[in-house]
Amino acid sequence: MSFLNTTIKIAVIGGGSWATALIKILCEQNNVQIRWWLRNQRDIDHIRKFHHNPSYLSDVVLSPKKVKVFEKTTDAVKGADYVILAVPAAFVRESLQHLTAKHLQGKRVVSAIKGMVPDLNILVTEWVSNDFGIPPEETCVIAGPCHAEEVALEKQSYLSIASTECPTAEDFAALMTCRYVAANPLDDLYGVEYAAIMKNIIALACGITHGLGYGDNFQAVLVSNAMQEIGNLVTALDARERNLSSSAYLGDLLVTSYSQFSRNRLFGNMIGRGYGVKAAQLEMKMIAEGYYATKSIHEINKIHQVNLPITEAVHRILYEENSPAAVIDDLKKLLK
Missing domain, CATH: 3.40.50.720 (NAD(P)-binding Rossmann-like Domain)
Known part of the structure; x- marks a missing residue:
């Protein structure tokens, strides 16, 4: 064209x-x-x-x-x-x-x-x-x-x-x-698209942990583990050679996880501070895509069975109404 x-x-x-x-x-x-x-x-x-x-x-x-x-x-x-x-x-x-x-x-x-x-x-x-x-x-x-x-x-x-x-x-x-x-x-159409979806879920997790009072050290470990999680899922869904450290993947994850402009991080932060899901949604003017993506990835992974501890932790908090503090306490034992 x-x-x-x-x-x-x-x-x-x-x-x-x-x-x-x-x-x-x-x-x-x-x-x-x-x-x-x-x-x-x-x-x-x-x-x-x-x-x-x-x-x-x-x-x-x-x-x-x-x-x-x-x-x-x-x-x-x-x-x-x-x-x-x-x-x-x-x-x-x-x-x-x-x-x-x-x-x-x-x-x-x-x-x-x-x-x-x-x-x-x-x-x-x-x-x-x-x-x-x-x-x-x-x-x-x-x-x-x-x-x-x-x-x-x-x-x-x-x-x-x-x-x-x-x-x-x-x-x-x-x-x-x-x-x-x-x-x-x-x-890499599908790899980039799946990675962009996953990074919103990770940003939610970062916001939740920040709202709970976890510091920069924990956030760094969370994000580095998240990059591995994204790589595992993307490979399972669309196996091919790709450089996950490039800006399309890692760069997008970093800015969404840490930026003051990240609506997913903001939404997660509100959940970590004690807001219910509906209360947080009502207070935000914009949509946090990670909320819907969490359920979709959870359903998809029932088929592929990839180890997604961070995504599953977010799902437990948002959709199974588990205590954020208790879920993150369980999650931190799985991070390395």
Whole structure:
């Protein structure tokens, strides 16, 4: 798919901070037009009038010449070359319910979702291929240590664009590269996607232990053990050679586990401090993908039987209502 000297039309599905950050990055390109779908009509009206998202990253000014907002997904994807999915995994089916395979025919689909489709327990790219007939080689995922808040501040960031075929990843990586973002292509679609899902669960565990009063020494051991856990699961699900110490894997894990901007760490911290799951969800404005991912990975691992002590500890706390203090006390005996 060549876009040399042509206008590239990109539909973005989702109205949160990550969707807004991605649009900011894409607007750095001269030949890009954004077709943006948001669920909230109030936000749509505000963006049309004032050219910024009132609910997320409100300091980011969006060019009205490059960004057009739509109420219907069918209108947003019309004529688009790429469709970026940037909604929480729990809402991806609902957000795309009015689209059919015909609407997405001939388009490349990009998942900016670091979560699994709940209940189905499958990757977002797998769901897109299954339900909309998009060939796997025409899908890719956005991963890497890159918080939306730092994109808004134009702090140097790095992304990994992964696909089963290098040309797809290379094309989209070029679109996501600008003066403050370096984007690199990878051909490990499923490994990157599974690692991105797992790191949210680990960030929850880090938040829980921090809320319980554990210090930096314990957190370092937890994260190093978590990297082994991620590697074991990813290998069981998609065995191939991959460098797990690269930024797409380890870098993403580190920033999500330690950053002040990590919603999964924040959610876990609230649980560790004594909040119930529902109380923590109500207090947070944004979705913590790790909550849903924990259940999905737990269900998947019933088949593969990989040793996942950290993931299982988080599952015991969130879904089996075990005491965080007691569960982490058991977990720390398994770490090395």
